[in-house]
Amino acid sequence: MKKRTIAASLALGTTAVLGLAACSPPGSSSSAETLDNGDKSVVELAVFNGWDEGIAASWLWKSVLEDEGYIVNLQMADVAPVYSGLTTDDYDVVLDTWLPTTHADYVEQYGDDLTDLGAWNDDAKLAVAVNADAPIDSIEELNANADLFGGSIVGIEPGAGLTTAVQDATIPDYGIDALELQTSSTAAMLTELKSATEAGENIAVTLWSPHWAYDAFPIKDLADPKGTLGDAEGIHSFGGKSFTSNFPQLTEWLEGFEMDTETLSSLENAMFNSGVDGSDYTEVVDEWIAENQDYVDGLTS
Incomplete structure (x- = not known):
């Protein structure tokens, strides 16, 4: 499982409320509920409090999807309420499910109303x-x-x-x-x-x-010779109860999403060493995207 000036980030924490609703982006109308690709225009993207890899990946996808015409609301929450909320469509998707160990209990409890969109990183511990x-x-x-x-x-x-x-x-x-x-x-x-x-x-x-x-x-x-914390895990995207029907195109994109640890660490370090207050990483993420354009273009190709 994974990786600022540091003092500023720590003082404010990475659990700042990120529930940001953007104005209607290019490619959508203020009244439109569905984009030309068949997806709902508004994505409620759940983000686990304090889980930096999920915060980083979510801000990346927020920027990517808004360029595609979506409105993306990042909703900070603790782990348990997210899985419950996915089953009622209060949240559409979360990018930070660790399997087969860390979040297995939640997947077992709510799995009938969840969709595993696959692992985008296999080096989590x-x-x-x-x-x-x-x-x-x-x-x-x-x-x-x-x-x-x-x-x-x-x-x-x-x-x-x-x-x-x-x-x-x-x-x-x-x-x-x-x-x-x-x-x-x-x-x-x-x-x-x-x-x-x-x-x-x-x-x-x-x-x-x-x-x-x-x-x-x-x-x-510390070494864990008894294996109590499990082996390396995969970080999965999980859609909620109606995700695949509401977001057929985004389903395909997230099913193909891959991000190795080096790339993820680069994004995290850019964000969390940026000195921003944690409530809006848009500018930092856009700068990172510009430096990694080929990779980012591949996310929706």
Whole structure:
């Protein structure tokens, strides 16, 4: 699973509300509900709070689709409400489903009303990460060195799949009873990670890749010899209950969507090191698109 000036992004977090409804773009009329390609003109694109790879991919597709005449509303939400909302068409699509492990429970629960549009990245993984100079290299060593990390593992949102995996598998399987998993938000975790690494202090956090933190901070993943966090996963796009009928063309485009980790990291770093406040990445993304035009043109070719 994955990867700013950093201080500005962390202070405001990547969970800023992004529910932006654009004015009618070129190629559509203010009253039109359907585009010439047969798709509904308005796309409600759900974005998981704090999941930077999904935020980056969603802003990319927002720009791409608005150039094609769509109106794209980015709707920030926590993981569980997104899957429920997809089944009722409150959201049309989400680009950040990790399978076969992280979001498997949600897909099992709501799968009859969801459409898997395929994986666009196959190099996603969950991890417990520590500062690069920490004197341990494996989760097996964590409990015996609890004092080094203040008796805590700094986590992210309570409802995240990563949190569930650490709580239900990693902690019991390794017999971790000397450290407590502290959950709050991804932004809060990154703030603590930044503070600790700048101060030369030890810290253990739950993290995933691709994520820009691996480029920004001196950190390393702890080995997981018991495999409690699973193998590398695929990041899938999932459509909601009526997605394929409402968006036949977009269905085809997303089914063909591919983005390797290097390209994704490039986009994330451009966005999250841009110094913008997190509410509008339009200009940054458009600049990135101009530098990667051949790749972007292929998304809708």
